[in-house]
Amino acid sequence: MTNETLAGYANVSLYSAMAVFTIAMLCHAVYLAGLLPARDRATDRAAERAGDRSAERELVGAGATSASVDAASADVAPADAEPTGAAPVAGSAAEVPSRARAAAGIGSTTTWLGGMLLLLSVVLRGLSVDRWPLGNMFEFAVMGSMFTSLAYSIWSTRRDLRWLGLFITGPILLVLGMAVRVWYTEAAELLPSLQSYWLVIHVTVAVLATAVFTIGAAATAVYLVKDAFARSGRSSVLDRFPDAASLERTAYGLYIVAFPLWTFTLIAGAIWARQAWASYWNWDPKEVWTFVIWVVYAAFLHSRATSGISRQTASYIALAGYACIIVNFAVVNVFFVGQHSYSGL
Amino acid sequence: MAQQTRDVTEGITQPSLGAVGWLRWMWRQLTSMRTALFLLLLLAIGALPGSIWPQRSIDSARTADWIANHPRSGPWLDRLGFFEVYASPWFAAIYLLLFISLVGCVLPRSKVHWKAMRSTPPRAPARPDRLPSSATAETGADAEAVLAAAREVFQGKRFRTHAHDSTSVSAEKGYLKETGNLVFHLALIFVIVGVAVGHLFGWKGDVIVPVGKTFANSLIQYDTFSPGPWVDPSSLSPFRIKVDKLDATFEENVTGRGQFGQPRDFTAHVTTVAEPGVTPKQATIKVNHPLEMKGAGVFLLGNGYAPVITVRDKDGNPTFSGPVPFLAQDNNYTSVGAVKIPGAQPKQLGFSGLFLPTAVIDKEKGPTSIFPDAKKPALALTLFEGTLFPGGRPQSVYVLDTAEMAQVKTAKDQPLRIWLEPGKTFTLPGDRGTITFDGVDRFAGLSIRHDPGKYVTLVAALLALGGLIASLVIRRRRVFVRVSPAQDGRRTVVTVGGLAKGDDDGLQEVVEDVLAAVERRLGSST
Numbered sequence: 108m109t110n111e112t113l114a115g116y117a118n119v120s121l122y123s124a125m126a127v128f129t130i131a132m133l134c135h136a137v138y139l140a141g142l143l144p145a146r147d148r149a150t151d152r153a154a155e156r157a158g159d160r161s162a163e164r165e166l167v168g169a170g171a172t173s174a175s176v177d178a179a180s181a182d183v184a185p186a187d188a189e190p191t192g193a194a195p196v197a198g199s200a201a202e203v204p205s206r207a208r209a210a211a212g213i214g215s216t217t218t219w220l221g222g223m224l225l226l227l228s229v230v231l232r233g234l235s236v237d238r239w240p241l242g243n244m245f246e247f248a249v250m251g252s253m254f255t256s257l258a259y260s261i262w263s264t265r266r267d268l269r270w271l272g273l274f275i276t277g278p279i280l281l282v283l284g285m286a287v288r289v290w291y292t293e294a295a296e297l298l299p300s301l302q303s304y305w306l307v308i309h310v311t312v313a314v315l316a317t318a319v320f321t322i323g324a325a326a327t328a329v330y331l332v333k334d335a336f337a338r339s340g341r342s343s344v345l346d347r348f349p350d351a352a353s354l355e356r357t358a359y360g361l362y363i364v365a366f367p368l369w370t371f372t373l374i375a376g377a378i379w380a381r382q383a384w385a386s387y388w389n390w391d392p393k394e395v396w397t398f399v400i401w402v403v404y405a406a407f408l409h410s411r412a413t414s415g416i417s418r419q420t421a422s423y424i425a426l427a428g429y430a431c432i433i434v435n436f437a438v439v440n441v442f443f444v445g446q447h448s449y450s451g452l
Numbered sequence: 453m454a455q456q457t458r459d460v461t462e463g464i465t466q467p468s469l470g471a472v473g474w475l476r477w478m479w480r481q482l483t484s485m486r487t488a489l490f491l492l493l494l495l496a497i498g499a500l501p502g503s504i505w506p507q508r509s510i511d512s513a514r515t516a517d518w519i520a521n522h523p524r525s526g527p528w529l530d531r532l533g534f535f536e537v538y539a540s541p542w543f544a545a546i547y548l549l550l551f552i553s554l555v556g557c558v559l560p561r562s563k564v565h566w567k568a569m570r571s572t573p574p575r576a577p578a579r580p581d582r583l584p585s586s587a588t589a590e591t592g593a594d595a596e597a598v599l600a601a602a603r604e605v606f607q608g609k610r611f612r613t614h615a616h617d618s619t620s621v622s623a624e625k626g627y628l629k630e631t632g633n634l635v636f637h638l639a640l641i642f643v644i645v646g647v648a649v650g651h652l653f654g655w656k657g658d659v660i661v662p663v664g665k666t667f668a669n670s671l672i673q674y675d676t677f678s679p680g681p682w683v684d685p686s687s688l689s690p691f692r693i694k695v696d697k698l699d700a701t702f703e704e705n706v707t708g709r710g711q712f713g714q715p716r717d718f719t720a721h722v723t724t725v726a727e728p729g730v731t732p733k734q735a736t737i738k739v740n741h742p743l744e745m746k747g748a749g750v751f752l753l754g755n756g757y758a759p760v761i762t763v764r765d766k767d768g769n770p771t772f773s774g775p776v777p778f779l780a781q782d783n784n785y786t787s788v789g790a791v792k793i794p795g796a797q798p799k800q801l802g803f804s805g806l807f808l809p810t811a812v813i814d815k816e817k818g819p820t821s822i823f824p825d826a827k828k829p830a831l832a833l834t835l836f837e838g839t840l841f842p843g844g845r846p847q848s849v850y851v852l853d854t855a856e857m858a859q860v861k862t863a864k865d866q867p868l869r870i871w872l873e874p875g876k877t878f879t880l881p882g883d884r885g886t887i888t889f890d891g892v893d894r895f896a897g898l899s900i901r902h903d904p905g906k907y908v909t910l911v912a913a914l915l916a917l918g919g920l921i922a923s924l925v926i927r928r929r930r931v932f933v934r935v936s937p938a939q940d941g942r943r944t945v946v947t948v949g950g951l952a953k954g955d956d957d958g959l960q961e962v963v964e965d966v967l968a969a970v971e972r973r974l975g976s977s978t
């Protein structure tokens with residue numbers, strides 16, 4: 108039996124989360140805008156006029172000379188475009204204009220809040236139908252967004268990820284928008300083929316892996332853009348991001364978490380397939396794509412360990428893997444004929 | 453940090469001499485990391501068509517439809533194996549090459565690693581402070597005390613240590629990283645071995661069993677049976693399954709899009725006999741809860757309606773009586789089927805048409821079902837007469853082969869339409885007798901499968917996962933401690949340097965940790 112009141116509250120929570128994420132996204136955008144060189148200079152001038160923080164400017168200038176020993180930073184841009192060296196943006200708070208810092212603070216708080224509201228929405232939805240809330244595309248999208256935002260928030264307590272905020276909250280809003288406009292499915296019980304504890308194991312891990320891959324893809328995209336800018340010698344707000352090599356390593360760090368999760372998803376899916384469909388592997392379109400995603404990310408890890416393959420090339424392979432994840436979710440669920448017919452559409 | 457060069461073969465140019473030289477060159481190419489990468493990407497691309505085009509082994513009817521609807525591209529794609537991707541020679545070529553490459557890559561690496569595991573850490577460099585990570589300190593302790601402390605620290609941190617000279621200690625840890633990597637790659641081979649075993653020795657059969665009927669596990673009872681090449685189909689384990697009852701429930705409460713009418717539960721209540729002479733047992737089979745019989749799993753993969761039909765000749769003698777499974781075509785179980793009466797006189801009769809569990813007559817679609825449960829069942833049939841089995845060709849039980857049959861018409865020369873509700877009888881024109889719709893039964897669609905390779909695959913897959921995690925999480929690190937006299941000649945300079953395989957953001961921390969621990973140890977012991 109479904110409890111419609113609870114399902115209603117779940118939706119209210121979801122809409123609140125979207126409103127909160129909108130604020131978070133705007134704040135993160137303001138933060139990045141605050142990093143723009145022009146703004147920066149203006150702030151500095153103001154600071155100078157105030158006369159009390161003239162040291163700050165020197166600090167910014169000196170940053171370049173203290174560039175890290177990391178060999179990789181040698182390939183990035185002229186020195187003056189790299190004021191923070193290898194240290195992450197946060198390095199010293201004084202380097203970031205105070206307005207931008209305030210915006211980032213609000214952005215980070217609201218991202219936490221949005222994630223919590225999504226968690227609430229997921230819990231209420233689960234209670235309303237008295238089952239694990241992962242039965243259709245709408246529910247996947249909401250839980251996926253929840254994992255993505257919470258993983259980002261938790262991780263940003265350990266290192267400075269403000270530069271990534273816009274690229275996390277933006278996609279989350281997009282996905283939640285799709286969830287409520289296109290994939291919405293009323294709360295209800297599950298199809299017999301989904302009534303299994305393997306749903307909890309397999310799909311939850313798949314959604315979690317997808318969330319980590321999403322953050323990784325955002326970091327990889329930022330890396331590639333920054334790298335392209337750095338090569339062309341043009342300066343941009345990206346100069347205030349962590350240096351290219353450490354962006355790439357950040358992304359790699361995420362992929363080596365997500366890849367074993369995905370491997371587990373694949374294995375758990377096969378075990379479940381044997382329970383539900385008699386054979387652990389049926390080359391069902393969803394299985395094919397899950398396998399393809401796995402192979403592409405395996406290729407990414409390989410390419411990263413192969414001498415003579417650049418980090419850029421490897422990064423493109425990782426993005427190809429993420430493209431497959433998107434296809435697997437948005438296209439295969441809806442348009443391909445297979446046994447995984449649970450999109451709810 | 454420089455990229456690693458695990459791939460020792462790359463960059464070595466060989467003066468290729470004759471056939472052996474060429475073979476060796478090809479082998480090296482095949483087993484290089486670049487080739488492995490290329491083949492991996494090729495494997496990903498090669499797997500995709502199977503998700504885009506219908507596959508014969510999964511849905512042969514849809515495949516045939518697709519080819520028929522694309523007369524130009526269909527046959528070409530067929531020739532190229534696009535409807536049988538995972539059994540096509542090119543797909544096999546990709547994964548076989550990949551696995552040959554894997555073996556050729558992993559075996560030599562295993563040998564190298566075996567040796568590395570038993571060897572000592574390498575000699576410390578003369579200047580450890582030139583390594584990617586390093587830290588230096590001065591202490592009042594003498595060189596020997598420092599080195600002894602360093603050894604203890606390393607042992608406490610589970611490093612393997614060795615001193616190549618009297619002023620240094622070399623330490624290394626993280627051999628399990630490579631072990632994990634090798635286990636991962638080797639386990640992948642066993643995944644494939646398990647798949648191959650299942651393919652060669654496994655079998656799968658499907659059968660439709662109406663409620664009240666018994667299925668005995670032997671070849672002739674199956675509707676379809678696909679054995680592996682090395683299976684003896686006459687030696688299947690002799691169990692029997694009687695379907696006593698089939699419960700099906702559908703969503704009636706939630707009316708929103710995508711939910712109303714969705715299935716909620718299917719349960720087959722069965723009586724099983726493991727082998728002749730054994731006492732029967734009650735059991736249930738549900739979706740996700742297969743019944744494990746000796747040597748095979750029994751899965752409830754389908755269900756549907758089997759209207760009970762009786763056909764009588766003009767004198768009222770039954771020529772047919774029993775449940776006739778109709779095959780569902782949509783989510784509301786609009787089902788097609790045929791009733792074949794080979795014993796009818798003077799010509800054989802065949803009924804063909806629809807079973808509708810909740811029947812309505814739609815203005816556009818004609819007779820159709822609007823709900824999957826049997827709320828208002830009806831049969832909509834037409835009648836043919838002639839030869840049911842022309843040429844004795846095999847044919848589907850759900851479809852009439854009307855090649856040598858003629859449709860029976862009404863007096864107005866319209867095709868005869870029969871509409872029957874439960875309990876009703878229809879009198880066929882022209883002394884052909886009657887047809888009665890006695891009631892509605894359900895059938896269970898059972899899939900029975902034997903796969904002796906599945907545990908090999910499972911264990912190998914879990915090993916691969918474990919190896920993968922080890923290989924990604926563990927860090928291979930070398931840390932060196934070297935002592936030298938300080939300028940004043942009395943104190944000792946301790947230099948710690950670290951070297952890692954691949955990126956290692958934590959290396960500097962480890963180096964500093966080691967130095968701090970050494971200092972602490974010296975401080976507490978003096």
Ligand code: HEM
Nearest residue numbers: 405408409412458483484485488553554557633640923924
């Ligand atoms: C079925 C095909 C293969 C798959 C799915 C696969 C997958 C992977 C994965 C996921 C990794 C990352 C683990 C890590 O970084 O430690 C890896 C690493 C590695 N693979 Fe493979 N691999 C395959 C075939 C091969 C082949 C054919 C070779 C030899 C040419 C090879 C050599 C290596 C090496 C040397 C590493 C270690 C890289 C490092 O040092 O980090 N692999 N492989």
